[in-house]
Every structure is written in C-alpha cells, then in structure tokens.
Amino acid sequence: MRRAFVTGTAGFIGFHLARALLAEGWRVYGYDGMTEYYDVALKRRRHAILLQSPGFSATEAMLEDQAALQAAVAEAAPEVIVHLAAQAGVRYSLEAPRAYLDSNVTGSFNVLETARAAGVRHLLMASTSSVYGGNETMPFRESDKADLPLTIYAATKKAMEAMGHSHAHLWGVPVTCFRFFTVYGPWGRPDLALFRFVAAIEQGRPIDIYNHGQMWRDFTYVDDLVRAIRLLIDCPPARPAPGAAPPDWDTLSPVAPFRVVNIGAGRPVRLLDFVEAIEGALGRTAIRNYMDMQPGDVPATHADTALLERLTGFRPETDVATGIAAFVAWYRDWTGGRA
Numbered sequence: 001m002r003r004a005f006v007t008g009t010a011g012f013i014g015f016h017l018a019r020a021l022l023a024e025g026w027r028v029y030g031y032d033g034m035t036e037y038y039d040v041a042l043k044r045r046r047h048a049i050l051l052q053s054p055g056f057s058a059t060e061a062m063l064e065d066q067a068a069l070q071a072a073v074a075e076a077a078p079e080v081i082v083h084l085a086a087q088a089g090v091r092y093s094l095e096a097p098r099a100y101l102d103s104n105v106t107g108s109f110n111v112l113e114t115a116r117a118a119g120v121r122h123l124l125m126a127s128t129s130s131v132y133g134g135n136e137t138m139p140f141r142e143s144d145k146a147d148l149p150l151t152i153y154a155a156t157k158k159a160m161e162a163m164g165h166s167h168a169h170l171w172g173v174p175v176t177c178f179r180f181f182t183v184y185g186p187w188g189r190p191d192l193a194l195f196r197f198v199a200a201i202e203q204g205r206p207i208d209i210y211n212h213g214q215m216w217r218d219f220t221y222v223d224d225l226v227r228a229i230r231l232l233i234d235c236p237p238a239r240p241a242p243g244a245a246p247p248d249w250d251t252l253s254p255v256a257p258f259r260v261v262n263i264g265a266g267r268p269v270r271l272l273d274f275v276e277a278i279e280g281a282l283g284r285t286a287i288r289n290y291m292d293m294q295p296g297d298v299p300a301t302h303a304d305t306a307l308l309e310r311l312t313g314f315r316p317e318t319d320v321a322t323g324i325a326a327f328v329a330w331y332r333d334w335t336g337g338r339a
C-alpha cells in the first residue's frame with residue numbers, strides 16, 4: 001500500500017487530494033493545525049469525512065511545532081509528502097503579514113527538514129501564481145523571472161520555493177513546487193471570490209467587483225488540480241548528470257532534483273463573465289458594487305500549461321459553468337437553508 005503524508009488536510013485542496021488518494025487505496029496521514037483564518041467548523045467537517053475512511057488518520061498540530069511534525073512523519077514513514085498547509089490568501093497578508101512568515105517560511109522549512117530526515121522519495125509543495133507578481137508577459141511561464149512579489153504572501157511562497165531548491169541540492173530530496181492558479185469547487189474556501197459571491201447573492205447583499213470587473217483569472221477546478229497533483233506525484237525530478245543540461249522545455253534545475261510546475265486551466269476568464277455564470281447557476285441577479293483595484297492585486301493571471309501537459313499528458317478541462325454549478329449544489333447543501 002502506498003503511503004502519503006499530506007499537510008493541510010482539513011483545508012480545501014488537502015481535503016480533496018486526500019479523498020482522491022484514499023479512493024485509490026493509499027494510506028493517507030493528514031496534518032493540520034485547524035487555524036482560525038476561516039470557519040473551523042468547515043475544516044472539522046472535512047476531516048470528519050476523511051476519518052470515515054479506515055485508510056486515513058490525522059495529527060492536529062501546527063507546522064511550527066517541529067517535534068510534533070517530525071513525530072507524525074516518523075510514524076507515517078511516507079513515500080511522499082504533499083505540503084499544502086499554509087497561511088493562504090492575498091488580501092489578508094496586508095493585515096497580518098507575520099502569520100505568513102510563521103506558516104509559510106518557518107513551517108515550510110520544518111517540512112523540508114522533516115522530509116530530509118525521513119528520506120522521502122518525493123516532496124511536493126504548494127506555491128502560487130502570485131509569485132509572478134508584477135510580471136506582465138502572458139501566459140506566465142515557469143521559466144520567467146519571478147522576482148517582483150506584490151505581497152508578503154507571494155514573498156513567503158517564493159522563499160519556500162528557494163528553500164526547496166537548496167534542500168534538493170544539498171540533501172538530494174526531490175522537490176516539486178506547484179504554482180496553483182485560483183482554485184475553486186465544492187468545499188471551497190469562504191474567503192475566496194466564488195464563496196463570497198454566492199453567499200452574498202443568496203442573501204441579497206451586494207458583491208464587490210474589483211477593478212470594475214476588468215480582471216481576468218485562470219480559474220482551476222479542484223478536481224482537475226487534484227488530478228494534476230496525483231500525476232505529478234509519480235514524476236519526481238532527478239538531479240541532472242554533471243555537465244548535462246536539462247531539456248529546454250523543462251524547469252528542472254541544472255544542479256538539483258527540483259522543478260516548478262504551473263497548475264492552471266490555461267484559459268483566463270473575465271471577472272464579469274464569472275459573475276454572470278454564478279448568476280446563471282443561482283438563477284438570481286447580483287447587486288454589483290464596482291470598486292477600484294485593491295493594493296497587492298494583479299489585473300490578470302494566465303498559466304502556461306505546456307510543462308504540466310508534457311510531464312503528465314493531462315490538461316485541465318472543466319469549464320467554469322460546470323465547476324460553478326457543482327459549487328452551488330455543494331454550497332446549498334452545506335448551508336442547508338441557513339444562508
């Protein structure tokens with residue numbers, strides 16, 4: 001039986017990944033600190049569902065607690081670690097930047113040290129399209145420079161990527177960093193646009209539409225994202241032979257078993273079209289409150305997905321109308337008329 005250690009299993013993406021691995025017969029060890037960034041009841045419900053599967057167990061502790069993390073990984077003896085726990089969210093990083101340093105820098109460093117001690121076959125870590133920051137050339141390609149973070153969130157994720165490279169180089173831990181592009185779907189995060197828009201429209205409240213709707217996001221449906229992660233688990237990067245340059249289509253480091261991979265749909269959607277798709281799924285019209293762009297936001301994201309396709313043969317296919325409909329069905333079930 002294959003064994004995975006997954007951080008952030010009470011979170012949106014970790015929950016979906018753990019479910020997919022369990023369905024495939026993996027033994028999954030979860031780890032989550034149940035932070036109060038958003039509704040802890042939603043996190044507890046996700047863990048409760050996972051715990052119905054005999055192949056799942058979880059430790060409730062923070063990444064910053066190195067002893068707890070080390071003990072949990074030692075007990076799990078995993079073949080792979082997928083590190084998804086983080087202080088996420090672009091906007092909150094303007095309010096509480098230190099939380100990002102603690103979780104994403106200190107916490108991720110602890111995960112790297114633990115992976116090294118455990119000698120895992122592959123460590124995969126969640127970074128973000130936000131690391132492309134002020135870049136204007138679209139689509140965002142992994143080989144583009146990403147040295148212009150616009151928020152502390154992006155800066156801490158970039159730091160995590162850099163630490164991943166040094167650990168891969170010094171200690172030979174194969175590391176893949178994903179750059180996720182705006183993930184959405186059932187069991188999604190209450191702080192993200194889809195959840196906030198659906199809740200507000202259902203309750204007859206106005207929705208804030210930033211940059212007057214002239215925003216484009218490469219929305220990625222969570223099932224597609226999980227499929228991509230699953231396929232990348234079996235693509236651990238290898239250290240290139242001395243003097244042998246990696247192929248030009250890859251982001252493999254010339255000196256370390258390390259690569260960065262975008263996971264996005266590769267099809268940006270205009271925010272106003274996204275709102276219209278939500279209105280269509282709900283059968284209700286939104287009250288629109290047009291606003292200027294927020295500090296730290298970028299007008300557009302667009303993933304180049306060529307590397308993901310080349311490595312895995314997979315390209316995200318789900319269109320936003322289908323994905324939003326699945327979210328709305330879940331949301332109505334979850335709120336059970338409480339909304």
Ligand SMILES: NC(=O)c1ccc[n+]([C@@H]2O[C@H](COP(=O)([O-])OP(=O)(O)OC[C@H]3O[C@@H](n4cnc5c(N)ncnc54)[C@H](O)[C@@H]3O)[C@@H](O)[C@H]2O)c1
Pocket residue numbers: 007008009010011012013014031032033034035043061062063064083084085086087088089102103107126127128129179180181182183184189
């Ligand atoms: N959802 C997206 O659109 C998106 C986009 C880009 C990158 N990401 C990245 O993907 C990963 C998963 O995101 P998500 O949307 O599932 O977020 P989430 O907030 O739903 O899940 C993160 C989980 O990590 C836990 N956690 C946070 N800090 C912790 C700490 N210090 N110690 C232990 N546990 C801690 C939280 O309790 C939570 O359950 C994150 O690394 C995030 O930065 C997400």
